[in-house]
Amino acid sequence: MELTRHQIREIAFQTLFALNTNDQTDWKDFFQVLTSGKYGDDYPEYLHQLISGVLEHKSEIDHTIEKYLASSWSLERIARTDLIILEIAIYEMVYVDDMPAKVSINEAIELAKKFSDDRSRKFVNGILSHALEELVK
Template structure:
């Protein structure tokens, strides 16, 4: 099974969302369910899927600390929709830790994930936050 990076990001989002609800779940078993729900046979887990999920989980506190300044003063991470927070964590992780993902790609992929898994208000919110990040990187 060969997945595009976009499809891998979708699977990573689904895994991170499930792990947010059940942090003690077995990652590999979850990956198998996401990649191959019909089959009993194990499939090879794409390296980038593991990189995204493991990286976001390992750097979660650091990523959250980086996201917080981009929220308005009246908002906290706890008030964000879980989908938006997970997508922002993924985008910030790719921007900071994945050298072969250009900034434009990380931002666009985050917006595409928001379109697929959230609503239009969330898309605008995620786009606004990431737009500020890009502007700050340019300065």
């Protein structure tokens, strides 16, 4: 059974969240837990790309997010769930060539609907919409 990119994003979100809150550093262990081991060591390449890409480019991605925050906000004020959703979307928008930015934004909104709340969905949409305006220039 193949995982869709939507499912891969969900697993990437959950894995990055787990990595953020645990001392564990091997994301593949989290993949095994999240998928109940039904894929064995056969993890999707796009999952590897998302997780390693977000971790590798975290400082640049977070800097991009900071540019679109209100002046009274900082990364520390953003809920961990929202920050990780934003990081995944910004990574896709900037570093994944075959991914239309609007798809990344829509997927981020779907993640926010599932793992956060309505205010977060609007917040994520606002930040990513501003980022999109600059990225298309």
